[in-house]
Amino acid sequence: MKINVLRLSFQLLSLVFLQVLVLNKILLFGYATPMVYPLFILSLPVNMPRWFELLLAFFMGLLIDLFSNTGGMHAFSLVLLAFIRPVILTIMSPKEGYDPGEKPSFYRQGPVWFSVYIALTLFIHHLIFYILEIFSISYTSYIIERTLASLTFSFLLILLIEVIFFINPKRARL
Amino acid sequence: MRSIIRFIVRYHVAILFLILESVALFLIYEQKTFHRQKMLAATLNISDRIEEEFSNMTSYFELGTVNDSLMAEMARMKMKVQQGGDGKLEPAWRIDTLDSLIYRFIPARVIKSEYTAFNNYIVIDKGSLDSIHPGMGVTSNYGVVGIVVSSSPHFSRVMSLLHHDIRISARLAKNGQLASLVWEGHHPQLASLRYLTYPSPVAVGDTIVTAGSSTYFPKGELIGTVEKKELEPGADFYKITVKLSTPFDRLHYVYLIENTLQKEQQNLEDGL
Numbered sequence: 001m002k003i004n005v006l007r008l009s010f011q012l013l014s015l016v017f018l019q020v021l022v023l024n025k026i027l028l029f030g031y032a033t034p035m036v037y038p039l040f041i042l043s044l045p046v047n048m049p050r051w052f053e054l055l056l057a058f059f060m061g062l063l064i065d066l067f068s069n070t071g072g073m074h075a076f077s078l079v080l081l082a083f084i085r086p087v088i089l090t091i092m093s094p095k096e097g098y099d100p101g102e103k104p105s106f107y108r109q110g111p112v113w114f115s116v117y118i119a120l121t122l123f124i125h126h127l128i129f130y131i132l133e134i135f136s137i138s139y140t141s142y143i144i145e146r147t148l149a150s151l152t153f154s155f156l157l158i159l160l161i162e163v164i165f166f167i168n169p170k171r172a173r174l
Numbered sequence: 175m176r177s178i179i180r181f182i183v184r185y186h187v188a189i190l191f192l193i194l195e196s197v198a199l200f201l202i203y204e205q206k207t208f209h210r211q212k213m214l215a216a217t218l219n220i221s222d223r224i225e226e227e228f229s230n231m232t233s234y235f236e237l238g239t240v241n242d243s244l245m246a247e248m249a250r251m252k253m254k255v256q257q258g259g260d261g262k263l264e265p266a267w268r269i270d271t272l273d274s275l276i277y278r279f280i281p282a283r284v285i286k287s288e289y290t291a292f293n294n295y296i297v298i299d300k301g302s303l304d305s306i307h308p309g310m311g312v313t314s315n316y317g318v319v320g321i322v323v324s325s326s327p328h329f330s331r332v333m334s335l336l337h338h339d340i341r342i343s344a345r346l347a348k349n350g351q352l353a354s355l356v357w358e359g360h361h362p363q364l365a366s367l368r369y370l371t372y373p374s375p376v377a378v379g380d381t382i383v384t385a386g387s388s389t390y391f392p393k394g395e396l397i398g399t400v401e402k403k404e405l406e407p408g409a410d411f412y413k414i415t416v417k418l419s420t421p422f423d424r425l426h427y428v429y430l431i432e433n434t435l436q437k438e439q440q441n442l443e444d445g446l
Contacts, residue, residue, distance in 0.1 A: 021225075021228055024288075024290060025423075026290065026291060027290040027362060027423075028362060030361040030362070033290045050187045051186060051190050054187070054190050054191055054194055055190075055194075057194075058194045058197075058198070061198070062201075065201070066223075068288075068291070069227070069288070069293070069295055069331075070202075070205070071198075071201045071202035071203075071205025071206065071405065072197065072198035072199065072200070072201030072202045072205070073202055075194075075197075075198040075201070076195055076198035076199060076202065079191065079194045079195055079198065080195070081188075083191045086416055095323070132202060133291065133292045134292045134359070135206075139359070142359065143210065146384075162337075
C-alpha cells in the first residue's frame with residue numbers, strides 16, 4: 001500500500017498545532033475543552049498496518065503531551081483509540097466490506113455511519129483521557145460531566161472540519 | 175526459540191500496544207511525581223520556544239488591556255503612597271513597614287497560561303539566569319498567581335492557583351482571621367476557602383488576602399473576594415467560594431517575589 005508521507009505529516013502537524021495553540025485554551029461553560037486531533041487516526045485508511053497505526057498514534061500523542069505538559073495522557077488515550085479502531089470498524093463494516101485503502105469519511109460512508117463511528121471512538125478516547133487526568137474516584141461525576149461536555153464539542157468540531165476541509169469525492173469528479 | 179519468534183510475529187500488534195501503553199503510563203507517573211518538575215526544566219525548552227514565538231505574535235492584540243491594567247495599578251500605587259504605605263486597604267490590621275524590604279519583586283512576561291486542565295501551570299520568560307528559583311511566589315497586578323516549581327536557564331514553570339496541590343494561607347482582610355485557600359477544579363475563576371472558623375463577620379464581597387505566614391508571599395497580597403458563603407447547622411467552619419481576582423485567561427505580566435529571608439525562616443520552622 002502506498003502512503004503519501006508528505007500529506008500524512010502535513011495533516012498530523014496541522015492537527016497538533018490546532019490542538020495545542022488554539023483548542024487547548026478553550027474552556028466552554030467551565031467544562032468543555034474540544035479535542036479534535038483523534039481525527040487524524042480516525043481517518044487513516046482501513047487497511048493500514050496496525051503496528052504503523054499504533055506508532056503513529058503514540059508519536060502524535062507524545063507531541064501533544066510535550067506541548068501541553070500532560071506526561072503521556074494524550075499518548076495513552078490515542079494509542080488505545082488506534083488499538084480499538086479496527087475492532088469498531090469490523091463491527092460497523094458494511095455488507096460488502098470496505099474497499100482496499102478506503103478512508104472513513106463524512107462523504108464516503110454517509111453522515112449517520114460517520115457520526116456513530118466518531119461518537120463511539122471519541123467517547124472512549126475522552127473518557128480514558130479524563131480518567132487519567134483527574135485520577136480520583138471522588139471526582140467520578142466530574143469526570144463524566146467533563147467527558148460528555150467535551151465530547152459534544154469535539155464531535156461538532158470534527159464534523160465541521162470534515163465537511164469543510166475534506167473533498168467530496170462525488171463533487172470532485174464532476 | 176522458534177516458537178517464541180512465532181509468538182511475537184503472531185501477536186506483534188498486542189505486544190506493541192502493551193509496550194507503548196506502558197511507556198505512556200510511565201511518562202504520566204513521572205509527570206505526576208514532584209521531583210519530575212525539576213527534570214522537566216531540561217525538556218521544556220523546545221515547546222516553550224514555540225509557545226513564546228506564538229505569544230510574541232499574539233501579544234500585540236492585547237496591548238490595550240495590558241495598558242489599562244498597568245494604569246489601574248499605577249493609580250492604586252499612588253493612592254498607597256499618599257496613605258503612607260497602609261491606609262484603607264487593610265483597615266483592621268496593619269502592614270509593618272519594617273519588614274517590607276524583605277521582599278524583592280522581579281517582573282516577567284507570561285508565555286503560556288493554562289486554565290483548562292485539572293492541574294494548571296504557567297510558563298514565564300525568566301529562568302535561573304535571572305536568579306529565579308523554585309519556591310518563589312508569583313503575583314500580578316490583579317492578585318496572587320502561584321508558586322515557581324521549576325526553572326531552566328531561560329524559563330520557569332509556575333504552579334498556578336488552579337492546581338489541586340496548592341494551598342495558600344489566607345486571611346479575611348476585615349479582621350485578619352486565618353483560613354486556607356484551595357482550588358477544587360471546577361471553574362478557573364472560583365476557589366474554595368477552608369477552615370474559616372465560626373463565628374466570623376464574613377459577608378459576600380469581603381476581600382481575601384494572603385496571610386504572610388508562609389514564606390512565599392508578603393502579607394496582604396490580594397487573592398479575591400467572597401462570592402458565596404454557606405454554613406451548615408452545627409458546623410465549625412464556613413463553606414466559602416472565593417472569586418479569584420486574577421484572570422488566568424488574560425494574564426500577560428507577573429511579578430516574582432524573592433523573599434530574602436526565606437531560607438532562614440524555613441530552617442527555623444524545620445527545626446521546630
